[in-house]
Amino acid sequence: MSNPTAAMLVIGDEILSGRTRDANMYHLAGELTKAGIDLKEVRVVSDDASAIVAAVRILADTYDTVFTSGGIGPTHDDITADCIAEAFGARISVREDARAILQAHYDASGIALNEARLRMARIPDGAALIENPVSKAPGFSLGNVHVMAGVPAVFQAMVASVLPTLTGGDPLLSQSLRVMRGEGDIAGPLGKLAEDFQDLSIGCYPFQKDGVFGANVVVRGTDGSRVDAAVTRLARELEL
Amino acid sequence: MSNPTAAMLVIGDEILSGRTRDANMYHLAGELTKAGIDLKEVRVVSDDASAIVAAVRILADTYDTVFTSGGIGPTHDDITADCIAEAFGARISVREDARAILQAHYDASGIALNEARLRMARIPDGAALIENPVSKAPGFSLGNVHVMAGVPAVFQAMVASVLPTLTGGDPLLSQSLRVMRGEGDIAGPLGKLAEDFQDLSIGCYPFQKDGVFGANVVVRGTDGSRVDAAVTRLARELEL
Numbered sequence: 001m002s003n004p005t006a007a008m009l010v011i012g013d014e015i016l017s018g019r020t021r022d023a024n025m026y027h028l029a030g031e032l033t034k035a036g037i038d039l040k041e042v043r044v045v046s047d048d049a050s051a052i053v054a055a056v057r058i059l060a061d062t063y064d065t066v067f068t069s070g071g072i073g074p075t076h077d078d079i080t081a082d083c084i085a086e087a088f089g090a091r092i093s094v095r096e097d098a099r100a101i102l103q104a105h106y107d108a109s110g111i112a113l114n115e116a117r118l119r120m121a122r123i124p125d126g127a128a129l130i131e132n133p134v135s136k137a138p139g140f141s142l143g144n145v146h147v148m149a150g151v152p153a154v155f156q157a158m159v160a161s162v163l164p165t166l167t168g169g170d171p172l173l174s175q176s177l178r179v180m181r182g183e184g185d186i187a188g189p190l191g192k193l194a195e196d197f198q199d200l201s202i203g204c205y206p207f208q209k210d211g212v213f214g215a216n217v218v219v220r221g222t223d224g225s226r227v228d229a230a231v232t233r234l235a236r237e238l239e240l
Numbered sequence: 241m242s243n244p245t246a247a248m249l250v251i252g253d254e255i256l257s258g259r260t261r262d263a264n265m266y267h268l269a270g271e272l273t274k275a276g277i278d279l280k281e282v283r284v285v286s287d288d289a290s291a292i293v294a295a296v297r298i299l300a301d302t303y304d305t306v307f308t309s310g311g312i313g314p315t316h317d318d319i320t321a322d323c324i325a326e327a328f329g330a331r332i333s334v335r336e337d338a339r340a341i342l343q344a345h346y347d348a349s350g351i352a353l354n355e356a357r358l359r360m361a362r363i364p365d366g367a368a369l370i371e372n373p374v375s376k377a378p379g380f381s382l383g384n385v386h387v388m389a390g391v392p393a394v395f396q397a398m399v400a401s402v403l404p405t406l407t408g409g410d411p412l413l414s415q416s417l418r419v420m421r422g423e424g425d426i427a428g429p430l431g432k433l434a435e436d437f438q439d440l441s442i443g444c445y446p447f448q449k450d451g452v453f454g455a456n457v458v459v460r461g462t463d464g465s466r467v468d469a470a471v472t473r474l475a476r477e478l479e480l
Contacts, residue, residue, distance in 0.1 A: 183315060
């Protein structure tokens with residue numbers, strides 16, 4: 001049995017312009033790996049409705065689960081919810097359950113729930129809300145797509161809400177060997193190892209430190225004894 | 241005239257598994273913005289030939305220029321060069337110009353140019369080499385695709401080599417306003433501003449600091465006087 005698959009769609013001009021360094025991809029990748037879900041693809045698109053709709057459709061068709069990040073705030077450039085609705089052919093309007101959450105939050109803060117803030121209660125018909133313990137405005141899940149905020153603290157809280165609801169696979173285990181030789185010196189043994197352990201993923205990540213070349217070899221798989229066996233053999237072959 | 245467009249393809253299991261935090265997307269995004277080239281889309285795919293070939297084809301067809309990052313080293317999981325060749329229907333083999341660069345480098349270092357290292361001289365027919373001042377193994381440009389290393393220092397050096405060869409547009413200028421109010425308070429004026437300045441991109445990036453909500457409003461455009469006018473009007477409306 002192979003693990004369930006996932007994709008991520010990051011929505012935001014601020015990433016593509018280089019203004020903001022994305023933090024959510026790195027966070028989600030680590031969490032999915034721990035949960036035994038294989039993140040297979042990430043796309044970053046701008047705040048452009050046709051680009052968002054097209055990406056949502058293809059990713060939702062191709063992978064078991066899709067996570068989106070960004071574009072669900074109160075301003076004019078927050079168009080994600082409408083795009084998700086369009087991708088699924090769902091109606092979208094201010095929903096009473098979402099409005100009630102916002103109303104309670106702003107009443108308690110003495111802030112008016114104005115027209116802009118009410119945009120954050122626009123939720124497609126049929127979607128389930130995702131709790132936002134940080135700033136209240138909810139995300140939502142529609143079909144296999146989970147729509148989350150771009151602000152990292154909120155994104156992370158929403159991931160924590162959604163992940164337990166998903167069926168994970170076997171968690172991916174990994175072991176690393178740090179080898180103080182050039183990648184070209186170890187590529188031969190590594191290639192043979194990869195042939196003999198086709199159930200494992202064997203990656204080689206070179207680095208250069210103080211003028212010395214080295215590489216981190218990472219062996220990943222769901223069967224710990226196989227990972228052990230591969231790392232042990234490699235260490236012996238490289239005489240580490 | 242709109243600016244030339246670009247896409248980036250990041251190749252690497254290590255990003256998707258959460259082991260490595262990507263640094264190249266952020267770097268390239270900033271450099272392209274300075275050069276007046278609009279980065280419209282980024283995709284991250286795993287070390288999987290069919291995924292790489294499909295992504296290269298669609299991105300090269302859709303955008304003026306494509307940059308790839310990763311998968312051009314000496315190990316078995318470095319399959320980018322072969323995938324680019326396949327995407328373009330080009331032959332690929334060890335090329336003498338690339339071999340000569342590697343031979344000179346390894347001769348000077350007293351290291352053998354073994355079979356694994358020779359993989360890094362596999363360059364598609366018709367491609368132009370991209371210089372690698374850091375560790376010598378070259379990248380290459382084929383058609384509108386520029387193929388670069390994943391190691392950040394090498395990636396950055398290759399970007400610096402390639403960018404002057406591209407035709408840029410007008411550099412994107414930006415100004416920011418830091419507003420210590422909730423996004424929902426300024427969304428109304430912002431939306432009207434965006435309607436009146438449709439030649440500009442107006443983004444709103446909320447933050448929360450010490451329990452206080454604020455937002456950075458970023459106005460971007462190629463005409464500095466328009467950017468000035470929009471920021472001045474917004475500051476007046478918000479009584480900053």
